[in-house]
């Protein structure tokens with residue numbers, strides 16, 4: 302398809318063309334056949350097996366009646382109406398690859414453009430497949446797994462350029478974002494998320510620390526075609542132990558506004574300077590037009606892992622609002638003039654090597670699982686985490702291909718008795734919830750909202766759920782075969798509205814929380830498609 306079709310994104314209701322359902326990453330659909338009244342009649346239409354037992358985080362794409370979905374070891378095309386496989390192309394990677402993957406053997410999905418399917422591989426390659434038959438058209442190596450790099454990100458195609466990020470900040474890497482020619486795979490540009498000493502921002506690193514500075518870019522950016530600007534979030538600095546790397550450590554825990562053709566940085570905003578707590582700022586930068594103090598404003602929204610919900614003016618990076626949306630104790634607020642956090646003793650003590658209890662934990666107030674913004678209700682629907690962590694920095698030495706953390710990980714969580722997560726309907730400008738749907742085990746699935754007044758999400762124990770967008774009341778649920786870590790999408794074909802989500806248990810909470818309630822969840826990746834019973 303053309304880039305023009307891609308721009309339509311969420312408003313093109315018969316296709317799901319990119320990660321985030323539209324370049325604004327709103328994950329909102331104007332479809333309303335599935336609505337507050339009819340959702341109780343939602344039934345599965347078909348289920349397609351991935352023949353895989355890993356976590357399935359891939360967001361399905363839909364184009365002209367074909368679903369394109371990925372797992373860590375395959376790319377698949379499936380007939381959207383029947384669930385019949387059209388093609389499946391395996392992804393091979395060296396057996397030692399999982400050793401340098403921090404948080405799960407996963408892939409978050411593909412990008413579609415000009416008859417091709419683009420994806421990344423765990424061993425840090427970018428590949429293009431023919432959308433018709435799954436044949437590989439080109440393959441490029443982005444980085445070396447021996448140096449600790451891996452890839453889980455879904456690519457973005459903006460202004461005719463395939464844009465990809467990288468993972469590896471827990472292994473002493475130096476993050477970057479790459480631009481590739483969709484037709485040939487030619488490498489067009491690389492923008493490092495960590496500037497070298499002679500570049501602007503280079504003085505925020507001491508000595509050689511920039512070389513191992515982290516700043517992964519593992520979640521797909523958003524794109525404003527009118528401003529021709531891509532917004533991409535940057536991960537945590539490495540190592541966690543901040544005494545190793547004094548300074549602000551640009552551009553870690555920041556958002557970059559970039560030119561898609563050249564990768565040139567137009568502006569940046571740093572959420573958490575010199576961060577010790579793994580507060581990656583990679584999560585989706587959602588774009589919307591919103592009234593701010595009575596003025597229509599082009600904004601960018603971010604439910605940051607550091608616990609604050611930010612609204613920026615996306616034309617220039619100016620801070621418009623920043624309020625906590627979960628419990629936060631590392632800062633009392635954000636200085637609206639300087640944009641910098643007003644830190645508490647928790648941050649100071651952590652930097653001095655003392656043991657602290659920090660809210661949010663190193664998994665954040667919200668992790669990677671994408672939220673949805675519904676322009677009709679003006680609310681952001683996000684799966685948030687409701688626990689803190691115990692944090693103590695410890696000495697660390699760098700060894701290539703090994704964990705480079707500098708944090709005592711023996712007992713890192715501070716779980717309370719209450720629910721460990723909520724699906725929250727958040728007012729972006731205040732951070733306040735209109736409603737909260739608690740969950741004992743936190744939800745780690747993406748969120749979808751629709752003009753039918755319904756919000757979809759899923760549980761790590763496998764329930765696919767629908768909520769009333771205005772009240773948070775649960776309207777429907779369906780037990781899938783494994784845990785849901787996927788990202789629901791919706792589209793319409795031949796007059797029928799469908800909803801799809803992957804099921805397949807795993808991800809960072811499952812790996813590291815020690816939550817025994819998850820031990821009984823059966824593995825098994827598959828794709829579910831639902832519609833209202835006719």
Ligand SMILES: O=C(O)c1cc(C(=O)O)c2c(n1)C(=O)C(=O)c1cc(C(=O)O)[nH]c1-2
Pocket residue numbers: 358403404405407452453454467468469470471517518519536537579581664668669807808809810
């Ligand atoms: O710094 C990084 O490079 C990096 C990469 C990834 C990833 O690629 O999945 C995660 C994280 N960090 C991370 O901090 C994290 O909490 C996380 C959760 C998940 C997941 O898939 O559940 N991935 C990652």
